[in-house]
Amino acid sequence: MYSFMGGGLFCAIVGNILLVVSTATDYWMQYRLSGSYAHQGLWRYCMSNKCYMQTDSIAYWNATRAFMILSGMSCFAGIIAGIMSFAHFSSFERFNRSFAAGIMFFVSTFFVLLGMAIYTGVTVNFLGRRFGDWRFSWSYILGWVAMLMNFFAGIFYICAYRMCECRRGNGPR
Numbered sequence: 025m026y027s028f029m030g031g032g033l034f035c036a037i038v039g040n041i042l043l044v045v046s047t048a049t050d051y052w053m054q055y056r057l058s059g060s061y062a063h064q065g066l067w068r069y070c071m072s073n074k075c076y077m078q079t080d081s082i083a084y085w086n087a088t089r090a091f092m093i094l095s096g097m098s099c100f101a102g103i104i105a106g107i108m109s110f111a112h113f114s115s116f117e118r119f120n121r122s123f124a125a126g127i128m129f130f131v132s133t134f135f136v137l138l139g140m141a142i143y144t145g146v147t148v149n150f151l152g153r154r155f156g157d158w159r160f161s162w163s164y165i166l167g168w169v170a171m172l173m174n175f176f177a178g179i180f181y182i183c184a185y186r187m188c189e190c191r192r193g194n195g196p197r
Contacts, residue, residue, distance in 0.1 A: 026110070028187065029122060032180030033106045036129055039173030040099045043136065046166035047092040050075065053147060055158035065163055066092070084146040091139030092167070095132045099174055102128030106181060122188065126181030129174050136171040140164075 050065035062071040066089050069076055078085060102125045109121035143164070151158070 026184075028180045028184035029106065029109060032125070032129070032177045032184065033103065033110075035173045035180060036099060036103050036106060036125075036177035039129075039132075039170045039177060040096060040103060042166045042170035042173060043092065043096045043099060043132075046163050046170055047089070047096065049163040049166075051161035051163040052143065052167075053151070053158060053164065054161045055151075056156070063161060084142050088139045088143045091135045091142070095135035095139065095170075095174070098128050098135060099132040099177075102126075102132060102174075102177070102181075106177075109181075109184075120185055120188065122181050123185040126178045126185060129178035129181060133171055133174040133178060136167060136174060140167050140171065 047066060050068045050070055051063050052065045054061060054063045056062070057071060060072055062069065064070070064078070066085060067078055069078060105121050105128060106125035109125055147160070
């Protein structure tokens with residue numbers, strides 16, 4: 025049970041770090057514009073070694089930003105619940121912290137999936153046609169890896185919860 029929780033906590037911490045790095049960096053997409061390379065993130069775009077803030081209030085950027093931030097916050101809440109589940113695994117009968125941590129990691133996974141799907145769909149259908157020579161970059165890839173890490177953290181914590189429930193059901197009453 026504690027090995028599942030430890031594995032889940034490791035995946036969650038790595039996933040949250042990847043979420044923050046992915047959301048904050050400017051390499052979601054790289055493209056060639058007027059003969060020079062440019063790149064953009066959720067907050068800034070850079071051309072000719074100069075970066076500028078994204079001042080346009082475009083809905084898909086705002087939605088992607090919001091889902092990535094919500095994902096980071098729910099992952100952090102899951103990490104707190106996961107750490108607390110080590111201290112007293114079953115101090116409350118009705119509220120199990122490992123179950124709550126698992127649910128928070130699944131919520132975080134869902135938010136990342138929504139953010140990444142929105143960004144992918146708009147980029148491929150709109151920006152991909154606008155720029156001939158473009159590609160997704162490492163910040164974007166880190167977002168997908170963070171989603172997988174949060175998903176596996178949720179799986180580990182739900183497995184820990186199930187092991188605790190099986191032991192509680194088999195014990196003396």
